[in-house]
Amino acid sequence: MTLKPILPPSPIEELLDIMAKLRNPAGGCPWDLEQTFTTIAPYTIEEAYEVADAITQDNMTALREELGDLLLQVVFHSQMAKEAGHFTFNEVVETISEKMVVRHPHVFGTAEVKTATAQTENWEKLKERERKHKGAGSILDGVALGLPALMRAEKLQNRAARVGFQWADIKPAFDKVEEELAEVREAAEADDQTHIEEEMGDLIFMVANLARYLKVDPETALRKCNAKFERRFRHIEARLLEQGKSPDQSSLEEMDKLWNEAKLIERGEQAA
Numbered sequence: 696m697t698l699k700p701i702l703p704p705s706p707i708e709e710l711l712d713i714m715a716k717l718r719n720p721a722g723g724c725p726w727d728l729e730q731t732f733t734t735i736a737p738y739t740i741e742e743a744y745e746v747a748d749a750i751t752q753d754n755m756t757a758l759r760e761e762l763g764d765l766l767l768q769v770v771f772h773s774q775m776a777k778e779a780g781h782f783t784f785n786e787v788v789e790t791i792s793e794k795m796v797v798r799h800p801h802v803f804g805t806a807e808v809k810t811a812t813a814q815t816e817n818w819e820k821l822k823e824r825e826r827k828h829k830g831a832g833s834i835l836d837g838v839a840l841g842l843p844a845l846m847r848a849e850k851l852q853n854r855a856a857r858v859g860f861q862w863a864d865i866k867p868a869f870d871k872v873e874e875e876l877a878e879v880r881e882a883a884e885a886d887d888q889t890h891i892e893e894e895m896g897d898l899i900f901m902v903a904n905l906a907r908y909l910k911v912d913p914e915t916a917l918r919k920c921n922a923k924f925e926r927r928f929r930h931i932e933a934r935l936l937e938q939g940k941s942p943d944q945s946s947l948e949e950m951d952k953l954w955n956e957a958k959l960i961e962r963g964e965q966a967a
Contacts, residue, residue, distance in 0.1 A: 710766070710767070710770055711770060711773075711774075711784055714767075714770045714774045715774060718774050718775070727771075730771070730775070731775070732772060732775060735768065735772065735775075736841070739765075739768040740841065742761065742764045742765040742767075742768050745761045745764065746758065746761045746764075746765055748761075749761045751918075751922075769784070769787065770784060773787055797821065798821045798822075800817075801814070801817075819857070822837075823857075834854050834855070834857070835854050835855070838850045844899075845903055845913050845914050845917060846913075846914040848899070848900050848903040848904075848913070849903050849906070849907055849912070849913055849914070852903065853907065856907075865905075865908045865909070868901070868905045868908045869905065871901045871904070871905075872901045875897045875898040875901045876898055878894045879894045879895055879898050882894045926957065926961070927954055927957040927958065927961075928954075930953065930954075930956070930957035930960070931953040931954060934953045934956070935949075935950075
């Protein structure tokens with residue numbers, strides 16, 4: 696009889712084994728053993744953002760590492776679920792594999808989808824069908840509460856738009872932003888902090904809606920704006936340091952001049 700060679704564990708099997716040992720009450724890691732789905736969830740979100748940061752920086756070495764960190768989160772949750780008798784890592788993989796096949800009938804079936812836009816529309820229709828099958832009572836069901844607020848606003852608006860809850864053109868969206876801005880001013884003049892917070896929320900929500908009409912991802916736009924602000928402010932700090940000063944030792948006029956200088960440099964122009 697020919698014996699089959701014993702193959703070494705695959706990388707994913709090794710990772711699953713490492714996680715099981717970390718969670719083993721007999722000799723495992725005290726910190727890992729104390730964790731729950733709730734305590735690990737913030738790390739899962741953080742790791743997803745670190746993946747996005749690596750992509751933004753076009754750093755493939757960092758991306759490889761961050762994807763590993765994100766994969767560990769999936770393995771961690773799966774190990775805890777296995778211990779509680781809910782599901783295993785393999786069942787997670789089987790579920791997403793089945794979902795991808797179902798949502799790509801043009802690849803794994805007979806449907807025809809010729810453009811990326813058509814696939815996006817088809818994807819959303821299939822997701823809607825799945826939600827109804829699961830007994831969803833509202834078209835807004837399934838928009839995760841844990842999403843960043845700006846991203847969740849856009850997703851809620853997109854869901855409502857699919858059943859006709861949106862204006863026919865962009866003009867009312869601009870008008871609504873101006874209306875909400877005026878209401879923020881009124882609340883500020885009244886010095887009513889509760890009202891100010893409410894009106895600021897309305898304004899930000901409507902700005903997200905305007906971005907949706909303009910086919911701009913508001914979360915991505917804001918992330919890019921944050922990066923731009925950071926670049927320009929770091930320029931201010933660096934230029935002031937050359938003068939032996941810091942921002943708190945400088946006037947707003949001085950810093951504003953350096954801000955404009957940073958803008959000119961970014962545009963490839965010579966600073967005056």
